[in-house]
Amino acid sequence: MANTWGYGAMTNHFGDVVGHSKAIFMIGANSAVSNPIGFKHFLQAKDRNNAKLIVVDPVFTKSAAKADHYLRIRTGTDVAFIYGLLHIIFKNGWEDKSFIENRVYGMDEVREEAKKWTPEETANVTGVSAAQIIQIATLLAKTKPMTVVWALGITQHSTGTSNTRILPILQLVLGNMGKKGGGCNIIRGHDNVQGSTDMCCLADSLPGYYGLGEASWKYYAKAWGLDYKWLQDRFYSPKWMNEKGFSLAKWWQGVLQEEKTYSSSPIKALWVQGNGITSMAQTAKVQEALDKLDLLVIAEPFVNEAAVITSKQDDVYILPVGTQFETEGSVTATNRTSQWRTKVVDPLYESKTDHDVMFEFAKKFGFYDEFTKAMKMKVVNGELKEVKKEFTWPDDAADELARIVKTIGLGGWTAKRLREHQENWNLFDPISLEGHGKMKGQYYGLPWPSWTTKHPGSPILYDVDTPVSKGGMGFRNRFGLEHNGVSQLPDESVSVKGSKIKGGYPEITKDNIEEVLGIKLTEDEKRKIGTNWKTDISGIIQEKCDEAGVCVYGNAKARAKVWTFPDQTPLHREPIHSPRMDLVRKYPTYEDQKNNFRVDVRFKSEQMAQDWSKEFPTMLVTMRVVNLSGAGMLERTSKYLSHITPEMFANINPELAQSHNIQDGDMMWLHSPQGTKIKVKAQYSTRVTPDRIALPYNFAGHMQGVDMSANYPEGTKPYAIGESSNTITNYGFDIITQIPEFNAGLCKIVKAEG
Ligand SMILES: Nc1nc2c(c(=O)[nH]1)N[C@H]1C(S)=C(S)[C@@H](COP(=O)(O)OP(=O)(O)OC[C@H]3O[C@@H](n4cnc5c(=O)[nH]c(N)nc54)[C@H](O)[C@@H]3O)O[C@H]1N2
Numbered sequence: 001m002a003n004t005w006g007y008g009a010m011t012n013h014f015g016d017v018v019g020h021s022k023a024i025f026m027i028g029a030n031s032a033v034s035n036p037i038g039f040k041h042f043l044q045a046k047d048r049n050n051a052k053l054i055v056v057d058p059v060f061t062k063s064a065a066k067a068d069h070y071l072r073i074r075t076g077t078d079v080a081f082i083y084g085l086l087h088i089i090f091k092n093g094w095e096d097k098s099f100i101e102n103r104v105y106g107m108d109e110v111r112e113e114a115k116k117w118t119p120e121e122t123a124n125v126t127g128v129s130a131a132q133i134i135q136i137a138t139l140l141a142k143t144k145p146m147t148v149v150w151a152l153g154i155t156q157h158s159t160g161t162s163n164t165r166i167l168p169i170l171q172l173v174l175g176n177m178g179k180k181g182g183g184c185n186i187i188r189g190h191d192n193v194q195g196s197t198d199m200c201c202l203a204d205s206l207p208g209y210y211g212l213g214e215a216s217w218k219y220y221a222k223a224w225g226l227d228y229k230w231l232q233d234r235f236y237s238p239k240w241m242n243e244k245g246f247s248l249a250k251w252w253q254g255v256l257q258e259e260k261t262y263s264s265s266p267i268k269a270l271w272v273q274g275n276g277i278t279s280m281a282q283t284a285k286v287q288e289a290l291d292k293l294d295l296l297v298i299a300e301p302f303v304n305e306a307a308v309i310t311s312k313q314d315d316v317y318i319l320p321v322g323t324q325f326e327t328e329g330s331v332t333a334t335n336r337t338s339q340w341r342t343k344v345v346d347p348l349y350e351s352k353t354d355h356d357v358m359f360e361f362a363k364k365f366g367f368y369d370e371f372t373k374a375m376k377m378k379v380v381n382g383e384l385k386e387v388k389k390e391f392t393w394p395d396d397a398a399d400e401l402a403r404i405v406k407t408i409g410l411g412g413w414t415a416k417r418l419r420e421h422q423e424n425w426n427l428f429d430p431i432s433l434e435g436h437g438k439m440k441g442q443y444y445g446l447p448w449p450s451w452t453t454k455h456p457g458s459p460i461l462y463d464v465d466t467p468v469s470k471g472g473m474g475f476r477n478r479f480g481l482e483h484n485g486v487s488q489l490p491d492e493s494v495s496v497k498g499s500k501i502k503g504g505y506p507e508i509t510k511d512n513i514e515e516v517l518g519i520k521l522t523e524d525e526k527r528k529i530g531t532n533w534k535t536d537i538s539g540i541i542q543e544k545c546d547e548a549g550v551c552v553y554g555n556a557k558a559r560a561k562v563w564t565f566p567d568q569t570p571l572h573r574e575p576i577h578s579p580r581m582d583l584v585r586k587y588p589t590y591e592d593q594k595n596n597f598r599v600d601v602r603f604k605s606e607q608m609a610q611d612w613s614k615e616f617p618t619m620l621v622t623m624r625v626v627n628l629s630g631a632g633m634l635e636r637t638s639k640y641l642s643h644i645t646p647e648m649f650a651n652i653n654p655e656l657a658q659s660h661n662i663q664d665g666d667m668m669w670l671h672s673p674q675g676t677k678i679k680v681k682a683q684y685s686t687r688v689t690p691d692r693i694a695l696p697y698n699f700a701g702h703m704q705g706v707d708m709s710a711n712y713p714e715g716t717k718p719y720a721i722g723e724s725s726n727t728i729t730n731y732g733f734d735i736i737t738q739i740p741e742f743n744a745g746l747c748k749i750v751k752a753e754g
Pocket residue numbers: 027028029030031033034035056057058059061073074075076077078150151152153154188189190621622623624625626627628629630698743744
């Protein structure tokens with residue numbers, strides 16, 4: 001199943017924070033729990049640089065406990081909050097004027113919007129006091145470099161995309177981009193999730209973020225040594241080749257819908273490989289969809305709870321897959337570095353590795369040769385050739401990626417280099433990532449873009465003070481050369497160090513290469529060169545750009561304004577289920593959406609249907625606990641990890657609990673606006689205020705009060721089972737990515753009798 005969490009990677013890295021950051025602005029992340037090793041770096045920055053840690057979170061988290069400043073924000077109001085900071089920054093002229101002038105497009109609209117967000121209005125909407133807003137705006141403007149850290153508290157909203165845009169905008173305003181100790185350090189989630197997005201566990205792109213469309217498919221067909229028509233014939237009809245698929249958040253709608261409007265047919269079969277199933281919102285709908293399927297196949301190391309929450313009896317298959325200890329290959333970390341991982345043991349018992357499962361599948365369906373062909377190919381003298389009969393796993397797979405994925409610059413990630421990095425960990429500096437001795441001149445893990453096998457990797461994105469050959473670059477030119485008559489390229493004040501071209505330049509194509517670089521191609525080169533740098537199998541564009549110190553993707557301005565999005569400039573919009581009906585009228589959500597990822601999505605019609613807060617007055621936030629991860633299957637099968645949190649619970653303020661006559665440890669029902677409910681244990685905590693409760697999302701095995709224990713195959717029941725918080729996380733999805741609004745919803749609390 002595809003994962004649509006496209007929320008970006010780190011522009012900098014953990015060592016860089018330790019080495020250089022003077023302030024860490026952590027908003028919507030609780031790394032003390034969700035990434036303790038990463039968090040240790042923030043504590044080191046406090047020790048070494050006297051860095052100030054600011055935590056913005058609706059819950060007083062373990063990260064907040066270590067902060068110099070804690071701001072208790074109402075969920076779903078981060079855009080308003082950042083505008084409140086920008087208001088103060090612009091009003092006092094604290095913005096980095098030359099950075100904005102030279103490197104950013106569309107900031108005037110941001111400035112206009114910020115005017116509306118006085119400290120008073122910001123305080124009214126966000127719940128953070130006006131005095132604190134002024135204090136933090138001053139601190140962030142005066143303390144440089146400052147880095148912004150965020151994770152799921154920012155993305156999991158109907159306005160998640162706007163949230164993830166307003167934070168880089170803050171960094172552009174302050175001129176903290178492309179700088180040591182600055183940037184946006186977006187802490188990604190589980191093991192190799194960065195790699196899985198880079199490799200396209202996504203429903204709306206091809207690997208390496210190549211967009212769906214004929215040009216990309218034709219490039220891939222060529223790069224894989226396949227006939228385009230053959231690829232096309234894999235689809236129900238050619239139309240579906242270029243349509244987004246169903247998203248992980250709403251595949252169930254594809255099963256339940258009777259209409260065929262946006263899809264080839266209702267989904268009949270589901271293949272689950274590496275998804276915890278109850279990790280998605282609307283678990284009751286997920287359950288309904290599982291029941292309705294003709295076929296359910298699960299390929300993974302544990303008994304996935306997909307097989308447990310369904311009452312489906314026939315045509316459910318569980319294929320045993322080895323864990324990550326039983327396989328080998330490259331994985332990608334949150335800061336864009338790759339790591340080679342070696343196998344610890346062979347797959348145990350009758351289990352197979354993930355890739356062997358896929359290979360067997362391809363054999364049975366008759367396309368194994370096509371599936372594996374690219375691993376036997378190589379570029380020789382600018383042309384693609386099949387060079388051997390057998391491939392070697394996983395080295396040839398890594399080399400295939402290095403050869404094909406140009407968009408994010410994986411050209412340097414050959415198996416040979418990645419293995420060398422793993423074998424020489426000790427030769428790299430943890431702060432600068434620079435190598436010593438025989439690894440000199442390379443950065444650890446070759447943070448992408450690592451354009452070629454000679455390139456050292458790019459530890460800090462968008463740094464124009466470093467030559468391209470050492471990891472420097474400007475902002476990417478992706479959206480044309482002008483918009484509304486305004487050039488998208490910077491003037492000569494922004495030249496990438498050592499570049500032959502002064503100032504901005506476009507992304508490099510077959511058509512513009514001679515003019516932009518001031519060179520002449522030979523006839524042979526003209527014959528071999530691809531249409532543009534992303535699809536140039538010959539590597540000629542890369543080679544010529546390297547010679548000129550030019551970045552293949554151009555040197556453009558950053559966009560503060562995205563003219564293809566519903567909100568060109570980010571706007572505050574109330575969550576779908578808001579506790580403030582007065583603010584819903586002033587800051588309504590989007591219009592309902594048609595055919596996004598093949599389904600219709602309700603926005604305004606759901607938000608306006610009634611004043612939800614009357615019946616569901618308590619805000620609902622979900623969170624993680626340190627001993628469990630994801631839907632929790634892995635750790636709940638561990639006796640000792642389960643022992644720490646043996647039961648599903650909710651953090652509830654004693655005042656709120658007692659107003660319902662609920663004592664610490666009592667059971668309570670939590671009801672959602674969708675008509676679903678869960679039964680959980682009350683755990684008194686003052687980390688939450690009386691207007692909100694916080695739930696871990698790592699439990700499953702109970703559904704709306706029903707214990708599904710009997711459905712676990714004999715001997716496989718985890719030590720801890722319980723309700724999934726996602727049975728009651730509210731309806732609501734991001735307008736662009738369709739990530740569920742896990743973190744801003746409402747509920748009603750009722751004491752459970754007996
Ligand atoms: N132990 C453990 N570690 C994990 C995981 C796990 O399940 N268990 N999961 C991994 C994964 S997949 C991921 S993606 C990461 C996630 O890492 P984090 O995002 O750091 O984890 P969360 O606990 O979800 O923290 C999100 C924080 O955002 C806050 N928040 C909620 N709504 C809002 C809001 O509207 N605005 C603001 N400013 N804050 C808000 C929540 O209260 C919470 O403290 O963790 C990874 N690490």
